[in-house]
Amino acid sequence: MQPPRLETARLLLREYRPEDVATAVAAARDPEVQQFLGGPRAPYDAFVNLAAHAGHWALRGYGGWVVARREEPGAMLGRVGLWNPEGWPGLEVGWKLHREAWGHGYATEAARAAIGWAWTVLRLPELISLIDPGNRASQRVARRLGHTAAERLEIEGRPCVRHVLARPAGDAPWALREAVPDDAPRIARAAEQALAGYRYLSPPGWTPPAMRDERDRLEHPSYRCVLAEPGGVLAGHVGWWPAVDSTHGSDDPGLIHLRQLFVHPGWWGSGLADRLLAIATDRCAAAGFTGMRLFTPAAQGRARRFYERHGWRAAGPPDARGTPGLGIPTIEYVREL
Numbered sequence: 168m169q170p171p172r173l174e175t176a177r178l179l180l181r182e183y184r185p186e187d188v189a190t191a192v193a194a195a196r197d198p199e200v201q202q203f204l205g206g207p208r209a210p211y212d213a214f215v216n217l218a219a220h221a222g223h224w225a226l227r228g229y230g231g232w233v234v235a236r237r238e239e240p241g242a243m244l245g246r247v248g249l250w251n252p253e254g255w256p257g258l259e260v261g262w263k264l265h266r267e268a269w270g271h272g273y274a275t276e277a278a279r280a281a282i283g284w285a286w287t288v289l290r291l292p293e294l295i296s297l298i299d300p301g302n303r304a305s306q307r308v309a310r311r312l313g314h315t316a317a318e319r320l321e322i323e324g325r326p327c328v329r330h331v332l333a334r335p336a337g338d339a340p341w342a343l344r345e346a347v348p349d350d351a352p353r354i355a356r357a358a359e360q361a362l363a364g365y366r367y368l369s370p371p372g373w374t375p376p377a378m379r380d381e382r383d384r385l386e387h388p389s390y391r392c393v394l395a396e397p398g399g400v401l402a403g404h405v406g407w408w409p410a411v412d413s414t415h416g417s418d419d420p421g422l423i424h425l426r427q428l429f430v431h432p433g434w435w436g437s438g439l440a441d442r443l444l445a446i447a448t449d450r451c452a453a454a455g456f457t458g459m460r461l462f463t464p465a466a467q468g469r470a471r472r473f474y475e476r477h478g479w480r481a482a483g484p485p486d487a488r489g490t491p492g493l494g495i496p497t498i499e500y501v502r503e504l
Contacts, residue, residue: 168224170232170248171433173280173400178273179240180232180247180280183221187233190243191217194265203299204263205325220246227251229289234264234277244268247277249285249294256320256329257295260285262308274308276399282312282332283398286340288437293334297327306330341442346392346404351382353401354392354427361429368466369495376492387412392427393446395439403430405443407451410460414491421457423504428461444477452504459504464489465496474500 173180194200195213208216223230231248235241245264251257260282262274285291296314298305306316306328314330321327334340346354355378362375384390384406392406406427410417413424425447430440451459463470465485479500489497 168228170224170230171284171431173232173284173398173433174237175276175280175399177237178244178277178280179235179237180277181235181240183217183233184241186241187243188214188217190265191246194245194263197266200263200266203302203305205323219252220248220250223250229285231261232277232281234268234273244273245277247274248281256297256322257293258285258291260294260296260332262305269304274305275311278308278312280398280400283340283342283396283400283402284433286334287395287397287402287439288434291334294332296330296332297322298330299325299327340397341402341439342396342398343446344394344396346385346394346406348382348385350392350394351380351385354385354394354404354406355380357401357404357429357431358427360431365464365467365495368464373494376494391447391450393443395434395443400433401431402434403428403439403443405429405447407447407459409456415460415462417460419458421455423451423456423459425459425461440473441477448502448504457504459502461500462490462497463500464493465498471498471500474502478502 169182192210192213195208195216198207201207220231229249231246231250234244234247236244245262245268247262248260250259250261260278262278264274282294285294296309297320298309309330312332314332317329317331319326319328358378359375365375385392387408389412390406390408392404394404395402404427407423407425410422410424411420413426415424428440428443448459463474479502482499482501485496485498487496489495
């Protein structure tokens with residue numbers, strides 16, 4: 168099992184790669200990096216430790232990520248994520264940044280993204296972090312993340328303090344908010360990622376169309392869009408506007424067009440899609456609209472089954488021409504509110 172890629176404002180949290188071995192081994196031999204982690208490691212031990220973190224996903228269904236800058240995705244800055252070997256005192260969120268990455272706030276930014284994923288996908292009641300009593304830098308990171316220092320323990324012969332992070336109440340972990348025009352580039356990038364997944368159901372020679380920065384749409388007074396940003400990562404969004412204003416057009420003032428519903432693969436199965444769809448339908452019904460419409464690729468069985476479970480029905484047979492600019496057959500779905 169590979170970890171989902173997560174993007175923050177500056178960082179990419181990605182899977183482990185063979186080319187990370189040399190970087191990780193070099194960092195594990197650095198006395199400053201290893202000061203509170205048992206001291207420098209031999210190359211063999213460093214490799215085994217790296218393999219354990221990479222393989223954690225296969226054995227637990229969750230684990231850690233390599234931290235990299237978004238503009239340099241191949242350069243490993245360290246690791247962050249979830250750690251829960253047999254006999255551990257709880258599910259831990261941890262971070263280890265290489266020396267050249269210190270002092271930029273990367274540990275806090277990356278850990279916040281990992282925590283947001285853990286709250287919303289694993290739905291945990293709490294996380295812990297085990298920190299050496301002398302590691303002031305990691306203690307500051309833990310405080311910024313909201314941890315509370317608890318009891319002292321001894322882990323593998325070394326003293327540490329167990330820091331506890333409680334799950335925020337209610338919907339807070341989802342970090343739901345209204346989109347603003349400055350979100351347009353991120354929304355377009357998410358839509359491009361979704362379209363890239365349509366290659367397997369597209370006609371020969373089809374390539375995903377480029378998504379433009381739709382700032383003008385987000386500035387339109389009748390367009391609405393809600394984002395979910397757990398830990399600062401765009402996990403999903405839903406957008407809608409009156410059909411009389413939409414690109415598909417309609418003379419029916421009671422009809423709303425559900426334009427986009429996107430959920431990042433890292434949050435598939437988390438219930439986020441259901442939540443975003445419910446937000447859109449509930450708000451549209453409260454605003455007095457009586458019906459909704461949407462267009463989805465005709466061959467996208469996963470999406471079609473999702474909408475049908477929520478009471479949508481096909482308005483007719485697939486349209487071989489597709490929606491403008493998409494270039495693959497689509498089908499219209501409708502639902503009464």
